[in-house]
Amino acid sequence: MTREVNVSEITEALAEMCIKANHFLSDDMKAALDKAAEKESSSLGRDILSQLQENLDIAGKDMIPICQDTGMAVVFLEIGQDVHLTGGNLEDAVNQGVRKGYTEGYLRKSVVNDPIIRENTGDNTPAVIHEKIVPGDKVRITLAPKGFGSENMSRIFMLKPAQGIEGVKTAILTAVKDAGPNACPPVVVGVGIGGDFEKCALLAKEALTRSTDGHSPLKHIKELEEEMLERINETGIGPGGLGGHTTALAVNINTYPTHIAGLPVAVNICCHVNRHVSLTI
Amino acid sequence: MEYRLNVPFSVDEIRDLKAGDKVFLSGTIYTARDAAHKRMDESLDKDGSLPFDIKGNVIYYMGPSPARPGKVIGSAGPTTASRMDKYTPRLLDLGLLGMIGKGKRSPEVHEAIVRNKAVYFASIGGAGALLSKCIKKSEVIAYDDLGTEAVRKLTVEDFPCIVVTDPEGNTLY
């Protein structure tokens, strides 16, 4: 049995999600920030974390975006194979939702039409859209507006298999240290290991949409997440890059099988304004 | 140390600032990001003019989100300063004395800061809602077509910053 979903439902949902994501962080992100503020030993670091908490309060209360960089809209669509989409072109509907949300929500328009010519499109479209066909008759939408202060500090490392897990650890640490204050720490580190060149980047971005209070179901990866979080927080970069223990709030690692000759690692860094909301239609 | 400073300021007024000091700025500051810096650079090449008097002034690397009706400005936190590095030494040599942004600067900018006894401040990245409360007036004064990247003249009150690079060249990061 197929189920019909009118793409206008996706437009409306996305418009609201854009506004929500840019004014309210998910509960796990808020909790991670609160926990960090309690534990931070540097007084300047504590000061900054408490201002970030205050910033979140003001954003929600006065409807001012948490950060002025309201991001490029990254949209993940998991479309059930029993869904029949009606009412128009899916990607147009997604972009219409982003256009509506960013315009009606007073969000910043940060997208240029051509990477070389660089004229602002004026409505924050197009979005970056990732579609996946999955079993079932639902459409799951995840929106993750991505700021570019941290996106610019993200890296891909095509390691050799012989470099193994130690190589992966060095890659993650290198990316976070190079990012330093630029990525607006405390950061969330999304890591993709395996696949090929583009797959590992996508894994890393997906990892950023995972909750910060959970872990990979794979034991060795969970241990790697824990170890890397600890080591990143020993770098001393700290909140705002001004010193302290809280450099990262979480390290989320997703993996995929890879080729006998390769070990791709992508490190997608996100700032403390790690925005993501999901909804199922 | 903690200081309150009015902008514009003179070399003498910022001489004692040290990396790590907390400073609250009040007065007039100007916003400019990459696109505006590129235009200012081209304008200097063409006829030596800038859209505002740069002497003793502070540039805030910031592109706000749109203001809701009746509000002064939207979210208004700093952007990454290094993207302006290419254009900054020239502006410092013309009299710019302060910059507000986030992140590391190039060796060329560092040298120009010391040469001109200027200062580079950081404000907190990702605290744009909070920082917007210190902005009392905002007016686009140049390059309106750049949207969020236009040059804005801001009136600020007790805008919180931290000295990252002081006039002697000590650096916090």
Ligand code: SF4
């Ligand atoms: S990196 Fe994040 S917190 Fe920093 S300016 Fe960009 S979106 Fe805002």
